[in-house]
Amino acid sequence: MRKPIIAGNWKMNNTAEEGVALVKALKPLVADAKCEVVVCVPAIDIPAVKKALHGSRIKLGAQNVHFAEKGAYTGEISAKMLLEYGVKYVIIGHSERRQYFGETDETVNKRTLAALAAGLTPIVCIGESLEERENGLTEKVLDRQLKEGFQGVGDFSKLVIAYEPIWAIGTGKTATAQQANDAIAYIRKRVKKLYPHSNAGRMRIQYGGSMNAGNAKELMAQPEIDGGLIGGASLKPQDFAAIVHFDK
Numbered sequence: 001m002r003k004p005i006i007a008g009n010w011k012m013n014n015t016a017e018e019g020v021a022l023v024k025a026l027k028p029l030v031a032d033a034k035c036e037v038v039v040c041v042p043a044i045d046i047p048a049v050k051k052a053l054h055g056s057r058i059k060l061g062a063q064n065v066h067f068a069e070k071g072a073y074t075g076e077i078s079a080k081m082l083l084e085y086g087v088k089y090v091i092i093g094h095s096e097r098r099q100y101f102g103e104t105d106e107t108v109n110k111r112t113l114a115a116l117a118a119g120l121t122p123i124v125c126i127g128e129s130l131e132e133r134e135n136g137l138t139e140k141v142l143d144r145q146l147k148e149g150f151q152g153v154g155d156f157s158k159l160v161i162a163y164e165p166i167w168a169i170g171t172g173k174t175a176t177a178q179q180a181n182d183a184i185a186y187i188r189k190r191v192k193k194l195y196p197h198s199n200a201g202r203m204r205i206q207y208g209g210s211m212n213a214g215n216a217k218e219l220m221a222q223p224e225i226d227g228g229l230i231g232g233a234s235l236k237p238q239d240f241a242a243i244v245h246f247d248k
Ligand code: PGA
Pocket: 009, 164, 168, 169, 170, 171, 172, 208, 209, 210, 211, 229, 230, 231, 232, 233
């Protein structure tokens, strides 16, 4: 019922030229993918990557979007600007943005609502820190992020949630398949409770955090995990393609 979605998050990697080379190598490797495949690229790479993706089913994503339609917001990019280049997905509230750039549940909420209103599909990131997990606060943190970050969202099938435990991002320390499945099951249960008419059964929830060619199969075999948000491994076409083909 829920189509799996594997998305690459290039973060601040790849010039436009490097991004085009990566996409050219990736295209034939994922041509027969059964899941949805997305690459979320640096904003300045978007025009060139868009061109390079021509004729492929790989979808284009951005890594952030501002909540205003336009105006005096130096350094920001609007939904309309992304749409002009065929961007379909946008990552919102990645933990790196929360940690280094002052992103809060409130700004995540505003960006998410703006993206939805514009017809972009937000990939909204939530997840706990190591300290929070060790202190038994995982569910409490997820609860707060779900309550404050998603107010006003109507149909949750129009967005993707990425559950990314911060301690697993870029560390090589993956959550166990069980930990990831449990947290994601909790997220769906809470969305159903907090937002009763939200279509939450059809919302896709990804796992993110050191997902790679070696562990993707086991993670994706979990009933609650609908996809992956992939950082490091999305920079290597062979590795990313192996994750996309988790079902082989
Ligand atoms: P990672 O990053 O796969 O390199 O851990 C995931 C993410 O930050 O989305």
